[in-house]
Amino acid sequence: MPAPPCTSCHTARAALRRPRSGHALCGACFCATFEAEVLHTVLAGRLLPPGAVVAVGASGGKDSTVLAHVLRELAPRLDISLQLVAVDEGIGGYRDAALAAVQRQAARWELPLTVVAYADLFGGWTMDAVARSTAGLGRSRSCCTFCGVLRRRALEEGARLVGATHIVTGHNADDMAETVLMNFLRGDTGRLARGGGLGSPGEGGALPRCRPLQFASQKEVVLYAHFRRLDYFSEECVYAPEAFRGHARDLLKRLEAARPSAVLDLVHSAERLALAPAALPPRPGACSRCGALASRALCQACALLDGLNRGRPRLAIGKGRRGLDEEGPPGDRARPPASEAIPAF
Numbered sequence: 001m002p003a004p005p006c007t008s009c010h011t012a013r014a015a016l017r018r019p020r021s022g023h024a025l026c027g028a029c030f031c032a033t034f035e036a037e038v039l040h041t042v043l044a045g046r047l048l049p050p051g052a053v054v055a056v057g058a059s060g061g062k063d064s065t066v067l068a069h070v071l072r073e074l075a076p077r078l079d080i081s082l083q084l085v086a087v088d089e090g091i092g093g094y095r096d097a098a099l100a101a102v103q104r105q106a107a108r109w110e111l112p113l114t115v116v117a118y119a120d121l122f123g124g125w126t127m128d129a130v131a132r133s134t135a136g137l138g139r140s141r142s143c144c145t146f147c148g149v150l151r152r153r154a155l156e157e158g159a160r161l162v163g164a165t166h167i168v169t170g171h172n173a174d175d176m177a178e179t180v181l182m183n184f185l186r187g188d189t190g191r192l193a194r195g196g197g198l199g200s201p202g203e204g205g206a207l208p209r210c211r212p213l214q215f216a217s218q219k220e221v222v223l224y225a226h227f228r229r230l231d232y233f234s235e236e237c238v239y240a241p242e243a244f245r246g247h248a249r250d251l252l253k254r255l256e257a258a259r260p261s262a263v264l265d266l267v268h269s270a271e272r273l274a275l276a277p278a279a280l281p282p283r284p285g286a287c288s289r290c291g292a293l294a295s296r297a298l299c300q301a302c303a304l305l306d307g308l309n310r311g312r313p314r315l316a317i318g319k320g321r322r323g324l325d326e327e328g329p330p331g332d333r334a335r336p337p338a339s340e341a342i343p344a345f
């Protein structure tokens, strides 16, 4: 049976059915709609003001590849300029190949690229060295804890290096919903209080961060990359954890099968969540070493590096176990194969 006509242009044949709305669209109309929706997210949330110098956290993976491509399309309308910033965590056999993808993207799209390396920023520590040092702490899980905290710091440093005024990352709606669900299941009111909204406004001198793909489903991110023929790196990190996040992902998949809007509804719920005053976490202070926001004497990055340098990584993780496990915004985890979402027609 031939594919139905595109419900937008009514001329081309539809190439996909949008997973949530069910609309049948051709590839060109789908991509235009996807870009318009990201534009709406940025404008409605006032995420990137005119004149912003935007550092795109570029991992070479599908999400940041799509984000960089879409923002490049939208840059003239938004009046922003883009810088790709890639973090080399020092993960042999993984990050090198991902960085090669980022280098190809930068060359093809004529975007400036800066690579910052953990080894240079963190006194010689690479993730491979951290992994050796933390072996026995529940390898993959503690690796991802370290990596998430250090990457956040590294991205901030890279963005400052290129004179960026804002940082964007490629977290999508599925990433966000998993995080919200995990925070609920762990009763982590501190993260719930910080986890909604489209990013952080740049407290404590940090650059403002946002996630323009926060309302885009993972399937549609993959579809966009497919129709725009984007070249990205899709292998899983060698330290990808067998983490709690996997349970949240499985649960969400089942919920989504029963109620297709479950992922977005969860993201919106977290955005609008208001905690009772008694449940609000204490206002963070400044890290006594680097001045970054910290809820203890040292911020998470300085505490982890301190533990590593003293040969006692367990201390840094153990002290704040609840606070540091599977840290921060979504990331650092096993992914389903991207091919799952290739068009139906």
Ligand SMILES: Nc1ncnc2c1ncn2[C@@H]1O[C@H](COP(=O)(O)OP(=O)(O)OP(=O)(O)O)[C@@H](O)[C@H]1O
Pocket (backbone or CB within 6 Å): 056, 057, 058, 059, 060, 061, 062, 063, 064, 065, 085, 086, 087, 088, 089, 151, 155, 168, 169, 170, 171, 172, 175, 330, 331, 332, 333, 335
């Ligand atoms: N090594 C890195 N260098 C720069 N930015 C990164 C790096 N790793 C992750 N990021 C940023 O953090 C976002 C979320 O990272 P995560 O590890 O969850 O990967 P992901 O959801 O698979 O995204 P992607 O498909 O872009 O790799 C990425 O989209 C990217 O913007």
